[in-house]
Amino acid sequence: MLSPFIAKLSEIYPDARLLTHDAGLVSYESDGLTAFREKPIAVVLPESADEVIRTVRCCFDSHVPFVARGNGTSLSGGSLPVKNGIVISMNRMNRILRLDPVQRLAVVEPGVINLNVTKAAASHGLLYAPDPSSQSVCTIGGNIAFNSGGAHCLKYGMTSNHVLGLKIVLPNGTVDTLGGESLESIHPDYVGMFVGSEGLFGIALEITLRLIPKPEVYRTVMCAYRSLKAAGDAVSKIIASGLLPGAMEIMDNLSIQAAEAAVHPGYPLDAAGLLIVELEGEASQVDEEFKRLHGLIEASNPYFFKEAKDAFERQQIWKGRKSAFSAVGRLSPDFIVQDGVVPRGRLGEALEEIQRLSKQHGIRVANVFHAGDGNLHPLILYDGKQKGALHHAELLAAEIIELCIRFGGSITGEHGVGMEKRTYLPKMYQPSDMESMFQVRRAIDPTNIANPGKMLMDGDAPALTTSGMHPLEKAGVISRE
Amino acid sequence: MEHKIDLEAIGSPQADAMAHAISTCVHCGFCLPACPTYQVLGEEMDSPRGRIVLMRGVLEQNLPLEEATPYLDRCLGCLGCETACPSGVAYGELLSSFRAHTQDKRKRPIADQMAHMMASQTLPFPNRFRWAALLGRLAKPIAGIFPTPIRAMLGLVPSRLPDSARLPVFTPAKGVRRGQVGLLAGCVQQVLAPDINLATVRVLSENGFDVHVPVGQGCCGALSMHTGDAKMARRLAAVNLDLFPPNLDAIITNAAGCGSGVKEYALLFRGDPLEAKAAHLANRVQDVSQFLDSIEMISLKPLEKTLRVAYHDACHLAHAQGITSAPRRLLRQIPGLELCEIPDGEICCGSAGTYNIEQPQIANTLGTSKAKHIASLGVDVVAMGNIGCMVQIRNHLAKLKPDKVAIPVLHTVQLLDRAYRNE
Numbered sequence: 001m002l003s004p005f006i007a008k009l010s011e012i013y014p015d016a017r018l019l020t021h022d023a024g025l026v027s028y029e030s031d032g033l034t035a036f037r038e039k040p041i042a043v044v045l046p047e048s049a050d051e052v053i054r055t056v057r058c059c060f061d062s063h064v065p066f067v068a069r070g071n072g073t074s075l076s077g078g079s080l081p082v083k084n085g086i087v088i089s090m091n092r093m094n095r096i097l098r099l100d101p102v103q104r105l106a107v108v109e110p111g112v113i114n115l116n117v118t119k120a121a122a123s124h125g126l127l128y129a130p131d132p133s134s135q136s137v138c139t140i141g142g143n144i145a146f147n148s149g150g151a152h153c154l155k156y157g158m159t160s161n162h163v164l165g166l167k168i169v170l171p172n173g174t175v176d177t178l179g180g181e182s183l184e185s186i187h188p189d190y191v192g193m194f195v196g197s198e199g200l201f202g203i204a205l206e207i208t209l210r211l212i213p214k215p216e217v218y219r220t221v222m223c224a225y226r227s228l229k230a231a232g233d234a235v236s237k238i239i240a241s242g243l244l245p246g247a248m249e250i251m252d253n254l255s256i257q258a259a260e261a262a263v264h265p266g267y268p269l270d271a272a273g274l275l276i277v278e279l280e281g282e283a284s285q286v287d288e289e290f291k292r293l294h295g296l297i298e299a300s301n302p303y304f305f306k307e308a309k310d311a312f313e314r315q316q317i318w319k320g321r322k323s324a325f326s327a328v329g330r331l332s333p334d335f336i337v338q339d340g341v342v343p344r345g346r347l348g349e350a351l352e353e354i355q356r357l358s359k360q361h362g363i364r365v366a367n368v369f370h371a372g373d374g375n376l377h378p379l380i381l382y383d384g385k386q387k388g389a390l391h392h393a394e395l396l397a398a399e400i401i402e403l404c405i406r407f408g409g410s411i412t413g414e415h416g417v418g419m420e421k422r423t424y425l426p427k428m429y430q431p432s433d434m435e436s437m438f439q440v441r442r443a444i445d446p447t448n449i450a451n452p453g454k455m456l457m458d459g460d461a462p463a464l465t466t467s468g469m470h471p472l473e474k475a476g477v478i479s480r481e
Numbered sequence: 482m483e484h485k486i487d488l489e490a491i492g493s494p495q496a497d498a499m500a501h502a503i504s505t506c507v508h509c510g511f512c513l514p515a516c517p518t519y520q521v522l523g524e525e526m527d528s529p530r531g532r533i534v535l536m537r538g539v540l541e542q543n544l545p546l547e548e549a550t551p552y553l554d555r556c557l558g559c560l561g562c563e564t565a566c567p568s569g570v571a572y573g574e575l576l577s578s579f580r581a582h583t584q585d586k587r588k589r590p591i592a593d594q595m596a597h598m599m600a601s602q603t604l605p606f607p608n609r610f611r612w613a614a615l616l617g618r619l620a621k622p623i624a625g626i627f628p629t630p631i632r633a634m635l636g637l638v639p640s641r642l643p644d645s646a647r648l649p650v651f652t653p654a655k656g657v658r659r660g661q662v663g664l665l666a667g668c669v670q671q672v673l674a675p676d677i678n679l680a681t682v683r684v685l686s687e688n689g690f691d692v693h694v695p696v697g698q699g700c701c702g703a704l705s706m707h708t709g710d711a712k713m714a715r716r717l718a719a720v721n722l723d724l725f726p727p728n729l730d731a732i733i734t735n736a737a738g739c740g741s742g743v744k745e746y747a748l749l750f751r752g753d754p755l756e757a758k759a760a761h762l763a764n765r766v767q768d769v770s771q772f773l774d775s776i777e778m779i780s781l782k783p784l785e786k787t788l789r790v791a792y793h794d795a796c797h798l799a800h801a802q803g804i805t806s807a808p809r810r811l812l813r814q815i816p817g818l819e820l821c822e823i824p825d826g827e828i829c830c831g832s833a834g835t836y837n838i839e840q841p842q843i844a845n846t847l848g849t850s851k852a853k854h855i856a857s858l859g860v861d862v863v864a865m866g867n868i869g870c871m872v873q874i875r876n877h878l879a880k881l882k883p884d885k886v887a888i889p890v891l892h893t894v895q896l897l898d899r900a901y902r903n904e
């Protein structure tokens with residue numbers, strides 16, 4: 001006997017694309033963060049924007065929460081199903097609708113895999129810049145929801161810098177268009193508001209992406225250090241010199257071991273810290289920059305230095321780096337991927353502090369990070385079969401995140417708040433900031449059905465009765481006059 | 482991933498291997514784009530990650546086997562996911578062990594059972610298969626009256642079988658003798674393409690190796706193993722364990738499916754009295770391309786005119802055995818041969834052992850897509866190292882342009898043989 005809600009969905013979807021049986025539901029109960037599991041009441045597999053819109057309207061009418069999911073790679077539990085809710089799986093909406101090499105833009109459906117945009121643009125000498133490590137799997141829709149970054153965001157910025165326009169369906173089923181085909185817009189930056197909203201404002205149906213010219217040359221180097229701090233300090237020096245490489249990444253010994261075992265990029269296995277720096281651009285400029293970079297690196301005293309001699313070696317270096325998270329699965333049955341930010345100047349200090357915490361707790365921590373951005377990814381290793389191990393690992397993860405806040409950084413660089421960090425958000429923001437966020441959320445999704453419980457914890461909402469004057473206004477610090 | 486599998490309750494010698502594979506998976510999803518069924522069907526249950534979750538559910542006794550079975554049956558076992566997996570999940574070991582573990586507990590529709598039985602009782606036995614193929618040819622005109630799986634099987638029956646050829650038990654090395662090898666003669670291939678074995682023997686002999694083909698060999702059991710019939714697989718494999726002389730440099734196989742199957746013997750025989758013997762044989766087996774690449778090949782004669790060749794990676798060679806560069810290096814040694822890469826080459830052609838009989842729809846989609854990619858290259862020949870892929874790709878190339886002469890499909894070693902013989 002179908003529930004009335006499922007019966008309504010079955011008017012939209014044929015049986016094969018409306019999953020309500022156990023095997024279908026358990027397959028969607030986790031995303032890339034398996035510490036959380038929740039079985040949805042149904043999974044739908046839309047193949048057109050119209051189906052998505054009708055589904056959202058159906059949810060709105062029946063007060064059923066929904067979460068949109070691409071390929072389920074979120075590391076913060078962003079696409080974890082919501083209790084008594086449905087999953088709208090967008091992965092079949094994977095068409096590139098238009099690619100305009102003259103205007104340098106692509107209009108895509110949200111289920112397109114990130115790397116496929118670059119593949120499609122390659123023949124025009126263009127690329128899509130944001131390159132999360134999971135770029136061969138993760139979808140543009142998910143990138144939009146979490147404002148994803150990646151190694152090359154150091155130079156080019158995050159996803160929000162590369163989205164020109166959006167067609168969206170709001171949680172109440174209304175369809176809207178934000179932005180357009182130009183970076184400049186006369187309206188408030190609605191696109192900027194939607195990108196990174198973690199699914200709380202609805203679902204993107206069509207996305208206009210900015211493409212950039214493929215750099216003429218790349219020069220990629222690896223340098224190994226005897227201490228992690230030395231690698232971190234080298235990064236601070238490079239930044240301070242005014243050079244802006246395309247990417248600067250650091251891996252510690254555990255992640256080097258794991259990635260080498262997975263991909264064999266030729267990383268030095270005895271390094272305490274491996275620094276990867278990539279310069280890119282026009283040949284003459286890159287050659288000049290390389291001279292400066294070489295001098296800076298020499299001064300930082302690495303014991304190993306190697307430049308990728310061809311495209312294959314470069315690709316291997318990056319493949320190793322981008323496989324690091326998953327490769328750590330070789331070292332430990334379970335781990336928590338953390339994502340925090342510290343000011344770049346305090347990178348070395350933060351790393352030492354993390355190492356100290358790791359020793360103190362007796363828990364191994366592997367470190368992989370976008371050093372140029374100060375974006376840390378400590379991987380906290382534990383064995384879920386041991387009683388209390390997850391809890392203990394979570395305690396350490398919490399201390400690392402608090403460290404990031406204390407250092408003047410952020411609780412997330414690119415993985416988002418999702419389920420994982422929602423309790424830390426109020427530690428980073430003032431109650432008044434939190435309250436503003438809740439107000440915006442309520443205005444856009446008054447019935448609280450779009451990915452509820454992610455990012456903003458419902459139970460912890462500050463009293464909304466205080467709407468009116470901003471607390472700072474009340475305190476006389478700011479005024480509207 | 483965390484699991485709550487009660488290893489003792491499962492009680493199979495492969496339980497540890499299954500639990501280990503499940504706990505190694507971190508659910509990152511890197512396998513999704515590498516999975517042919519996820520590409521075609523676009524749902525999580527038909528992805529490697531999803532299937533691991535389903536197997537976990539069944540092993541934890543949280544999910545009824547019947548719920549998981551359709552999705553596990555749809556897995557090609559191509560192991561594209563293993564190549565893509567950064568965590569090193571031994572998916573193949575998990576899948577074979579799981580299929581073996583659940584073989585007796587599962588229910589299949591009668592037509593599927595019949596097709597499965599017909600395949601498993603004929604393919605491994607060259608004489609039976611020869612008769613079955615002849616019967617099948619007679620039945621072709623009335624294929625429409627049979628249920629789908631059997632119709633699919635008839636569709637694969639070749640319209641003409643090559644004459645059977647007897648393999649010499651011993652072929653001496655030509656020129657300076659460099660060593661001696663054994664040849665695993667295989668089953669299906671002996672009937673469908675006896676020339677592959679003959680070419681292998683000639684190329685090995687040309688390169689200074691004595692070639693032994695011991696009498697009494699049977700199927701290596703790989704086909705049964707990969708569909709979960711572990712008992713049958715062990716029975717077939719046991720026949721070959723004692724046949725090869727001890728002083729060989731290697732035992733050569735020229736079918737990727739067989740090579741990968743034999744290399745898994747240690748797991749298949751785990752806990753069996755024959756385990757040590759089986760593991761020993763497994764260690765001696767090498768694919769013909771792997772072996773020829775490890776020796777210095779006698780130089781090949783230049784071709785009369787340039788030959789453009791696409792090399793197709795058989796999944797059981799590339800993903801299961803990690804052999805991708807060796808065959809390419811061999812082919813490049815033929816002067817005048819230009820090697821081309823097939824777009825999306827890492828995706829399975831849909832042959833996958835008996836998959837094209839058991840899941841004809843998905844197999845057709847993959848086969849058509851592979852044929853289109855090959856045809857887009859404008860090559861003279863397509864080369865590969867597995868008889869299953871050869872049958873599948875030949876069929877789909879022919880279907881693509883029924884009115885034209887299809888691109889010839891050859892085994893890597895057949896191309897080498899022709900180059901040596903200047904054909």
